[in-house]
Amino acid sequence: MNTIPIVYILSDSIGETGEIVVKAAISQFGSGRVDIRRIPFLASEEQVDEVLSEVEAVGGIVVYTLVGPELKSYLENKLHELNLAHVDIMGPLLNAFSKVTSLQPKNEPGIIRKVDKDYFNKVAAIEFAVKFDDGKDPRGLLRADLVLIGISRTSKTPLCMYLAHKGIKMANVPLVPDVTPPDELYQIPTNKIVGLTIRPPLLLEIRKERLKTMGLSPAADYASPERIFYEIDYALSIMRKIGCPIIDVTNKAMEETAAKLLDYYRKGAM
Structure with a gap:
């Protein structure tokens, strides 16, 4: 690997899932060297704009695990507008489960960590x-x-x-x-x-x-x-x-x- 990639992990929870997936992916390239910048608890369009401004300036990949539909939609529109490399980790899986089960996700950030x-x-x-x-x-x-x-x-x-x-x-x-x-x-x-x-x-x-x-x-x-x-x-x-x-x-x-x-x-x- 000639350069050390920068990966921005955006999440409306803590971003742990995204980091695990990124580390698993980077290990396939024979090197564990990657600059991971986790941005947890995203809650506003202003925060999204601030992060994407940095990504646009320094380059990098955006990995996101947002489940809140409004903020996720805003993020995806901005990513396409700025033509930034990005990967949606949760979206495809949630869509597949919805299609098979005919159920709708709760779209609640951090639900896996809620204690009962x-x-x-x-x-x-x-x-x-x-x-x-x-x-x-x-x-x-x-x-x-x-x-x-x-x-x-x-x-x-x-x-x-x-x-x-x-x-x-x-x-x-x-x-x-x-x-x-x-x-x-x-x-x-x-x-x-x-x-x-x-x-x-x-x-x-x-x-x-x-x-x-x-x-x-x-x-x-x-x-x-x-x-x-x-x-x-x-x-x-x-x-x-x-x-x-x-x-x-x-x-x-x-x-x-x-x-x-x-x-x-x-x-x-x-």
Whole structure:
């Protein structure tokens, strides 16, 4: 490429779509060198005139993603009048969708970035899962959509975060023989609690690896077979006392366990 092109990206939103397309196009010429000048939030004919005056003076390509019909029409008339090189990214695609579906576009700038109720629910659920992870605050158990209980290394936290991204308020409580479970655990409806267990041989290997990554001896009591059997028996006794369903996570992908938890949640929400 002998010269570095100047590309003006005009948008009535932030112009991100146009920039992505321009960068994809320029990569086909064996060079990523391009002078991209993004002009976002165009809202008036005066702004259009100002930008096109600069383009006319220095040369360049105009790429636009305007969806507002009036301003778009004005821009296109000026581009043809000034004989400037230009590309409409959104127009042809919107026209194709309209032709196939017989629907009309909303022509609303930045609509893809507008947050909705589902987005806020997801953010709130993630914050909830972080705040009430690992039994930090038992009061959160009464507000959770679903509570996971189990011994260490049964994937309680990863599962909580996975489901939180689906907008479900999750909390979890580790079951440790030396620590009495919080009273709140027995105040929650049984259909809002799920116990997680795992087979001892696999848990033994997981805990040994955990100790190794922490620079600790794999011979620690945390990874001893006797301790593991003791913890599992204790946890199962609590789960049976509560009367909650129990999932064995041994050799299960997180998505598989999460699917079962979603099923329990949906049944409990009915």
